[in-house]
Amino acid sequence: MNDNTNKRIDFVDLTKGVCIILVVMAHINGAFAKFDENSMISCFRMPLYFFISGIFFKSYEGFLGFFIRKINKLLIPFTFFYVAAFLLKYIVWKAAPGVFHLPVQWSEMLVIFHGHDLIKFNPPIWFLIALFNCNILFYLLHFLRDKHLKLMFALTLLIGVTGFYMGKYRFELPFYIDVAMTALPFYAAGFWIRRYNFFLFPHRFDKLIPLFIIAALIVMYFTATTPGMRTNSYSGNIFQFYVAALAGIFMIMLFCKKFKHIPIISYLGRYSVITLGLHGPILHFSGQFVSRYIHNEWILAFTLLFTTLAICIATTPFFLKVMPQVVAQKDLIKIR
Template identity: 35%
Template sequence: MNTDFHTNDIQHNTNKASTKRIEFVDLAKGFCICLVVLLHVFGESAGNTFNTLNLFRMPLYFILSGLFFKQYSGFQEFFKKKTNKLLIPFLFTYFIICIPSIILLSKSSLNLSCFWSCTDLKLQLGIDGAVWFLMCLFFQNIIFSILYSINQKMSFIFTSSGVIGIGGYALNIANIHLPLWIDSAMTALPFFLFGYCIRKYSQILFTGITKKQILYLLISILILIATSLYNDFANTTIIVYGVNHFNVNPLCLYLGGITGFYIIFMFAKFIKRLPIFSYIGRYSIVVLLTHLLYLFIIRNILYKIGVNQELFMVNVCIFIFIILLSIPTIYLCIRFLPYWFAQKDLIK
């Protein structure tokens, strides 16, 4: 792919004539989107668990996108593909969900600041605060594609991506924000690079689980535990890609993301397929763009009837209900709104 969020682009193969999907990749995406929903439901009340999972829940998608990077016939076609798969779903969600929710929930007179924050140069997203990821991933693909077009030598791509990533992290330190989540795309670019390198230098997608991969898995678990413990001890646990805000050491940030990805990836490779998780992973863009709307509605209903939403089991039930609700939502969206959820190309 480019594993955008959508999955018709995920026709993974070693033979160009093959159209068979790699099921464990959908499963890995299913695990990841469930983590996104889970952490949005529980928030920071999950404590250290939240901090550990937060290290890799978004990097997993950045790495998958790099893992399936493809330049197509040139930059123009690449740009068109990314527009169909990422930009159009973003614009659809922004105008159909975000702006109406901003207007409905606004308690003051509407002005430009209701839709655009002049302080951090970000679009306001209303209820659907997760939609930023599509714009971030769009620019990440564009940046990497430009680098690839300039020079395909790995020394250049590796160095340039690393410099851009550190530059994005430095913007966070300097409290400088770029519009439309370009700064977040920059900071996360090394994850995209890592995915690209996996595809280029290994056969991890197409081979069984080897002893070497098991060794890497054990090492990844140890590194992730050490990284999480260090962050907790140093009280450096802020990781918010949506606003490019981190206080985590950059080495811990990237190590945590990469090792967490590898653990989830290998776990999915071992299991191969779980019906519900694989299904929502295949169409994870739908879950991404709708789960916060459902969460908003559910929380307001529970508030109205006086349910204590701080209870652990209440939040577990909310999470399960949203995941189950995602199944018919996916069917309806891909059936009636395929162009807006990246299942068909609007721009030919």
């Protein structure tokens, strides 16, 4: 075991880019919904995000510093995209009532306190809260790794299983805490895989990547189900959920390791929080406009995909230059 937490992994941005594109496709729905019918994509899409986040876990200078850093990286972007999306839709609704079907009420600002209710004015950003809670859970467990490693593994699995069955029996916790519990094994797997060179860094096993990808596809074919992580609801059993998701995670990461860097996709991945926060409102407005002129479902789906990604890419430099603090590129709350 080697600790390589200070080395940059060249293909992780590409992996994040693939992941955020899959997320945008899922929210376009329409023709892309057919990709989810056999569950081969949906089974790993959101678990992959938790896994990648675990790769970069650091305890920093203590809990307070860690907590503030995660506020800067996750809760501040959430708050910005949450409030900005609501205000945008509210202003448009007042300026042109009925045009975009936007009856927005101020009471909707409290939706985050209503269990797993859909954030209608910006649905995708629920993930940022769930990831924040997952970070805190793992921080509380990771101290066990030096002297009580088996206990750490056992507690991680226990929390994950508990979260999964809370979803099965529809027992919800506020702020997606139950979702974070279910996702904790993926986050922990990312943390541990960072410490093994053969997977993340160049290795003689890389020549077998095509075989590993085929093996992962076979596993997914027989185990994949369609999970609903936002609602913590799962159609399959616990074995299917975790095995299919992990197979899909390793398949995508090995694929990206093979290609290492694809400029536009890697760029999207590097600043994926911007695309995550923007694409919901963009799709709401552009979807209603574009659908008036394009009626073929596949052409419509790809038009919306390319339009949404193009807008996100075009606006990213603005956020990086003008307000990097709200997109996790600089700290808003300073850490001494």
